[in-house]
Amino acid sequence: MSRFYSPSAFVFYGLFAFLIVATLLARWLIARGKVRGDTARNLMDRIWAWWVMIGLLALIFTLGATAITVFFALCSFAALREFATVTHTRRADHGALALAFYVILPLQYLLVWLNLPIFAALLIPVYCFLLLPVVTVFRGEVAGFLTRVSETQWGLMVCVYCVSHIPAILSLQIPGYRYSSFTLVAWLVLVVQASDVLQYVWGKSIGRHLLAPRVSPSKTVEGLAGGMLSASLLGMALAPITPFAWWQAGLVALAVTAMGFLGGLIMSAIKRDRGVKDWGTLVQGHGGILDRLDSLVFSAPVFLHILAWGWL
Amino acid sequence: MSATFPVRIARSTLVGTARALLSLRAIDLPPPATVPRIFVANHVSHADFVTLWSALPKPQRLRTRPVAGADYWQASRLRGWIANQVFRAVLIDRDPARRSADPVETVAQVLRGGEDVIFFPEGTRNLTDMALLPLKSGIFHLAHAAPRAEIVPAWIVNLDRILPKGAFVPVPLNCAVRFGAPLRPRAGETRDDFLQRLAGAMLALSGREG
Numbered sequence: 123m124s125r126f127y128s129p130s131a132f133v134f135y136g137l138f139a140f141l142i143v144a145t146l147l148a149r150w151l152i153a154r155g156k157v158r159g160d161t162a163r164n165l166m167d168r169i170w171a172w173w174v175m176i177g178l179l180a181l182i183f184t185l186g187a188t189a190i191t192v193f194f195a196l197c198s199f200a201a202l203r204e205f206a207t208v209t210h211t212r213r214a215d216h217g218a219l220a221l222a223f224y225v226i227l228p229l230q231y232l233l234v235w236l237n238l239p240i241f242a243a244l245l246i247p248v249y250c251f252l253l254l255p256v257v258t259v260f261r262g263e264v265a266g267f268l269t270r271v272s273e274t275q276w277g278l279m280v281c282v283y284c285v286s287h288i289p290a291i292l293s294l295q296i297p298g299y300r301y302s303s304f305t306l307v308a309w310l311v312l313v314v315q316a317s318d319v320l321q322y323v324w325g326k327s328i329g330r331h332l333l334a335p336r337v338s339p340s341k342t343v344e345g346l347a348g349g350m351l352s353a354s355l356l357g358m359a360l361a362p363i364t365p366f367a368w369w370q371a372g373l374v375a376l377a378v379t380a381m382g383f384l385g386g387l388i389m390s391a392i393k394r395d396r397g398v399k400d401w402g403t404l405v406q407g408h409g410g411i412l413d414r415l416d417s418l419v420f421s422a423p424v425f426l427h428i429l430a431w432g433w434l
Numbered sequence: 435m436s437a438t439f440p441v442r443i444a445r446s447t448l449v450g451t452a453r454a455l456l457s458l459r460a461i462d463l464p465p466p467a468t469v470p471r472i473f474v475a476n477h478v479s480h481a482d483f484v485t486l487w488s489a490l491p492k493p494q495r496l497r498t499r500p501v502a503g504a505d506y507w508q509a510s511r512l513r514g515w516i517a518n519q520v521f522r523a524v525l526i527d528r529d530p531a532r533r534s535a536d537p538v539e540t541v542a543q544v545l546r547g548g549e550d551v552i553f554f555p556e557g558t559r560n561l562t563d564m565a566l567l568p569l570k571s572g573i574f575h576l577a578h579a580a581p582r583a584e585i586v587p588a589w590i591v592n593l594d595r596i597l598p599k600g601a602f603v604p605v606p607l608n609c610a611v612r613f614g615a616p617l618r619p620r621a622g623e624t625r626d627d628f629l630q631r632l633a634g635a636m637l638a639l640s641g642r643e644g
Contacts, residue, residue, distance in 0.1 A: 199606070203457065207608040215597040219605040342456055404457060 125184060129301050129363035130308040134180040137312075141176060167407025175405070175414070179311070180201040181281055183304060188235065189288040190307070195231040196328075197411060201281035201348040204401040204410045208393075209273035211230075214263035218254050218274050226250055227282050234286050237293040246283040251275055280419055281412070282387075287422035295431045306429065310363055310378060311356040314421050317379035318386070321349025338390040341383075350379040365433050374409065374428055385420025389413075437519075444520045449495075452488035456596065456609035460489040462566040463613045467584060470545040471616070473498065474573060475588040476566055476636065477554035479597040480506075481604065485590055486552055487521065500552040501541055503528050524551060538572060542579035555632065562597045565640055569629040577619050577628075584616035587632065589639035612639045 148165050151157045157165060158313060182189040206219055226246065233242040255271040291310070292303050325345025333341045357375030361368040390411065393401065402410025412419075437445070451544045452458050475486050483500035490498060504525040507517035517523040524544050527533035544551055557570035577585060589612045614635050619628045 200457070203606045203608055206605070207592065212595070216595075216598055216601050216605055220601075220603045223606055224603070402457065403459065 128153075129305045130183055133305075133308045133312055133360075133363075134176065134183065137176050138180075146172075164407050169269055171406045171408050183308070187289070187304075190292060190304075190394060191231055191235045194289045195227065195284055197415060198231070198282045198285045199223065199413055200225055200402075200411045201285065202277055204276040204404075204412050205281050206274075207236050208396040208398055208401075209270070209277065210266055212263070212266075212272060214261035215258055215274060217269050218257045218271070221254065221257060222250075222274060222278055222282075224387070226254075226278060230282050230286050234290045234293075239290065239293070242286065242290065245358070246278050254278075260408070267301055267377045284419040284423055285415065287426045288418065291409050291422070291426055294434065295428055296365050296429065299433070301363060303404070305363050306361050306365075306425075307361055309357065310425050311418065312360070312423065313353050313375050314378055314382045314417050316352035316356055317382055318417050320352045321345045321350075321383070324348030324352070337387055337394060341387065346383055350376060350383065365429075374411055374425070377428065378425050380418030381421040381424045385416045385418075388420070389416040441519045444505040444516070448484055448520070449488040452485055453605045455604070456485070458485065458489050459610050460491070461610050463490070463494075463604065464586060464616055466494065467616070470548060470580065470583040471498075471550040472545065472573070472580075472583050473550065473583045473588050474555045474585055474632065475552065475561050475590055475611070476593075476597070476640070477556050478561075478590075478594045479559065479564075481597050482493045482554070482559075482590055482593060483523075483552050485523070485593060485609060486611050492552070497548075498550040498552060499524050501526060501542060501554070505529070514595065518613065528557075531588075537582045538575045538579050541576055544577075545580035545583045555629075560580055561598075566637055570624055571629070572620065574628050581618075581634050584618060585632065586616050587614040587626060587635040587639060588612065590634055591640070614639050 134313045143348035148157070148169055152162045152166070176246060178193075182193045202223060206222075211219060230242060230245055254274060258267070258271055258274075275349070287312070288307060291307050294303050294306070296303070320346065321341070324347075325340060329342030329345045331343040332339070333343055333346060354372050354375035358368050358372040363369055366374060389401075393399065400409025401412035404411050405414055408414050439533060451480045464569045473486065477484065483502065487495055487498060487500060493568055500521050500523045502517060502521075502525055504527045507513050507523060507525055517525060526537035526540055528537070541551055541553070553576065555569045555573040556564070556567040557572060558567070560567045573585070577583070591612060592607050593609060595605070595608060596607050617632070617635060623631075
């Protein structure tokens with residue numbers, strides 16, 4: 123079957139090969155006593171979580187576009203749940219939140235699945251912005267009104283609107299591009315997530331200068347530069363499976379990894395303000411699903427727009 | 435005790451839904467004890483004991499029976515089936531004028547039989563803005579009627595936001611049940627002192643997650 127020989131399938135074969143090496147290497151380091159205690163446990167937790175996440179992605183990629191859309195809808199649901207949990211929303215916001223979870227979220231993904239890009243682009247930033255506070259205003263609770271409605275709107279923008287741009291990429295039909303748009307989703311997710319991991323690795327090994335110490339005590343200039351550059355090299359190496367020339371692939375990769383970094387930073391600022399270290403506990407060793415998705419949230423819309431303006 | 439097939443389906447559906455919808459987890463549940471346990475928790479909605487019950491690990495869950503008001507749970511056949519079969523609830527009559535059995539004795543018998551119970555010491559659902567209503571004396575009498583049992587304070591986090599009073603649709607927020615260290619009335623401790631100490635232990639668990 124051709125889906126097992128597609129470029130995105132080979133991306134997954136490469137990832138599984140890499141995971142096998144990473145698992146063996148981690149086990150060896152732990153057996154040799156080079157990594158021990160909590161660090162060792164966290165390392166193995168993280169690696170197993172990557173097995174689960176990559177295995178799950180490989181499965182839904184095999185199942186097709188509908189499965190990918192449903193998967194990201196479920197990610198949005200879990201992400202919005204994490205976001206709403208740390209907001210100031212109270213009893214008077216119950217109706218608006220119920221609408222967000224049970225009506226707006228499914229509707230947004232339905233619009234994406236039906237390939238109605240204009241409606242999908244307007245639903246949350248325009249119509250939810252205008253109409254969702256109406257549900258709240260009639261409850262008459264004015265204390266913190268602006269804060270509460272803004273938080274609900276932000277939650278929908280970050281967790282639903284931005285995330286829904288990932289499956290929206292599947293609807294793009296780029297003239298002259300010989301692979302399916304699945305490949306573009308795989309390329310984006312791979313480059314952005316690789317940048318996250320590589321920023322961590324570079325930061326841990328040579329990081330000295332803190333970038334924004336009050337927002338995130340772990341992000342360094344060296345980590346950011348090393349991570350973005352090496353992830354962009356990976357993106358360039360994969361240029362043959364994209365519609366980009368090698369130098370274009372490098373520039374697009376720089377753009378999406380920069381957005382990914384900014385996303386992580388902005389979401390860190392929110393966490394810090396609300397006094398939480400992680401968004402949740404859903405992904406073993408990684409925290410919540412928003413801790414894993416934050417970089418994709420901010421890069422997916424930009425990636426979609428680059429493709430839509432430059433290659434359609 | 436083996437449960438029938440529909441009962442097992444109903445149980446796993448409830449537990450599965452609660453866990454999937456609320457990302458439910460138990461924090462600091464004390465390790466299994468050799469003595470019977472009284473889980474005491476805050477009470478905001480009818481979903482409370484389902485939530486606490488679903489958060490427990492399976493072996494603990496199967497020997498834990500919620501104590502609930504007979505007036506509500508015997509109001510229809512479906513509710514009766516859910517209470518008696520699915521949760522094996524210990525139903526007590528809350529109306530002192532009407533009842534024939536002493537509710538404290540009913541619950542104490544379950545504890546003496548080696549099973550655990552979930553007990554809401556506020557006596558009723560808290561529909562006020564206070565975190566916790568003043569505790570009723572029932573838990574104090576129960577502790578003396580079943581002196582072997584340990585009381586495990588618990589706090590269902592965020593439940594007042596998930597299903598606030600007057601709402602029918604739960605909003606999915608991450609929910610956790612946080613447990614505290616087991617306690618018992620001290621020798622000579624008065625009712626009011628004990629209730630105050632228990633309320634303090636419960637409220638101490640209610641702080642936002644750090």
